[in-house]
Amino acid sequence: MSNTPSPRRRPPALKTLDHTVAAAPLLQGRVLLHENALNIPRSRHALDDDLSGVVMTGAKADERAFQLRTTAGYNGTLLIDSAPYTTYTATADQPFMVPPDELFASVDDSLAFQKARGASAALTPTGYISPANSRALKAVMREANRIERADTLVSLPIDVTWLNRENIGQLIAVCAKIRHPKAIMLFRQFDPLEQTKDIPANLRRLFAEVEHMSLLRTDLAALDVMAHGALCAGIGVQSSLRHAIPPGEKPQRGKRGGGPTYPNVLMPQLMCFKGAESLASLYANADPATCDCEECDGRGLDRFFLPDGETRQEADNHTVLTWSDWVSEMAGHPAGIQRKTWWRDKCAAAVDRYALENQRIGQGASPRSAFQAPPPLKAWATLPITP
Ligand SMILES: [Zn+2]
Incomplete structure (x- = not known):
């Protein structure tokens, strides 16, 4: 589908749904x-x-x-x-x-x-x-x-x-x-x-x-x-x-404010978002984790540490493709206990991969600077499933 607007043709009239359509x-x-x-x-x-x-x-x-x-x-x-x-x-x-x-x-x-x-x-x-x-x-x-x-x-x-x-x-x-x-x-x-x-x-x-x-x-x-x-x-x-802050409050930055901003990247194996800057430093002395999505095509996930728009778009495409894949996978499991079990097992498998990935990149001894499973992911991996 082309995204380039044609300068000559008028856009077609918009068909809208009225208030009776649920x-x-x-x-x-x-x-x-x-x-x-x-x-x-x-x-x-x-x-x-x-x-x-x-x-x-x-x-x-x-x-x-x-x-x-x-x-x-x-x-x-x-x-x-x-x-x-x-x-x-x-x-x-x-x-x-x-x-x-x-x-x-x-x-x-x-x-x-x-x-x-x-x-x-x-x-x-x-x-x-x-x-x-x-x-x-x-x-x-x-x-x-x-x-x-x-x-x-x-x-x-x-x-x-x-x-x-x-x-x-x-x-x-x-x-x-x-x-x-x-x-x-x-x-x-x-x-x-x-x-x-x-x-x-x-x-x-x-x-x-x-x-x-x-x-x-x-x-x-x-x-x-x-x-x-x-x-x-x-x-x-x-x-x-991915969240909102109350009216009148300013967004607080993690370590420091100002400067260029870099994309946040969804890690396919670890199921967490990680800033491009930390990825570049975590993978500075090791082979980066790679991704097989359409956008990455096997390339490393340490490549987004650049402030330009093209890099951001590539990182966004990677992230959307990654979670879209999980949404399709989920749709393949019948709603109810099967779907819940699939999701719990997927989260648990991701949590289990953190130690291995940290060892692989030589971060085993200093967990604070390494990948850490977010608390919600750990909760999704362990909370009991109700029918
Ligand atoms: Zn990708």
């Missing part, structure tokens, strides 16, 4: 890719039309989504997430952001506007739901249940503390009362799933107990919830799109 069947079983609307929209060959789709997010997400549909000719599943939760906090009186812009006079208009721009289903413009703010959470439920449309996905951008032992019961109760499909997004600096030990288990519980739940803007947690019965999920193409 969201759930369109999204069922998909792992979507969150794309930042800053980038020129293009179709990604790595995405499988039957199992994936795109969430266009960020400023001008609607405009970029429209271009993706028209100029780039994308026909797959598409959501538009204008990310109001990055600047707006939900309150008991106004859980949804209704900007002063005339186009968004009401929530219904905001939903209809997304559809007119080519979205397959519409996301509510919910504000960030801060820790233990039960009144705001209940207000989302109340207002969401007034929406008379079949195409709506109620977005729930919650602080990760909602998944703690003290709050999970209330979160489940409220979600169960929302009569539309729901989309959870987790807020916290760094990896929300690493905040406390019981979060991966409680996230699974939420997805097991409530129907039509999805998890957007995440990382491999997308696959964990899919294995455990989620409606759909979404993985961010960049690390900033």
Whole structure:
């Protein structure tokens, strides 16, 4: 498919779905890719039309989504997430952001506007739901249940503390009362799933107990919830799109701020994301891990330590191809106990590979500087499976 817009021909008129077309069947079983609307929209060959789709997010997400549909000719599943939760906090009186812009006079208009721009289903413009703010959470439920449309996905951008032992019961109760499909997004600096030990288990519980739940803007947690019965999920193409931070907070950097940024790379054997800079240094004196995906074709994974756009695109393609492969593999296992067992065994096998890889590259004696299995991966590898 060509991504080059033709200067002479007008883009074809956009066919849109009206509000009577239900969201759930369109999204069922998909792992979507969150794309930042800053980038020129293009179709990604790595995405499988039957199992994936795109969430266009960020400023001008609607405009970029429209271009993706028209100029780039994308026909797959598409959501538009204008990310109001990055600047707006939900309150008991106004859980949804209704900007002063005339186009968004009401929530219904905001939903209809997304559809007119080519979205397959519409996301509510919910504000960030801060820790233990039960009144705001209940207000989302109340207002969401007034929406008379079949195409709506109620977005729930919650602080990760909602998944703690003290709050999970209330979160489940409220979600169960929302009569539309729901989309959870987790807020916290760094990896929300690493905040406390019981979060991966409680996230699974939420997805097991409530129907039509999805998890957007995440990382491999997308696959964990899919294995455990989620409606759909979404993985961010960049690390900033794999979680969100509360309005008013600045993203904190690991060791140092500023300077060029390098891609984060999904490691196929170890099932973790690793920065290109650390990969280049870990593999400085050893043969790098290689990858057989279409993009890498057997080349080493230490090659992304460059700040240019082409390298980033190559790294992104590698990452999308890698997890897409896992999504297809998962789809080959019947939902339920078989799929859950497959996923647990896959995570356990990855955890077991860390020691070997560290030995191979001569990092065995200093585990702190070596590869370390992320705590959520260890949880997915060991949590008990329920039928
Ligand atoms: Zn690759």
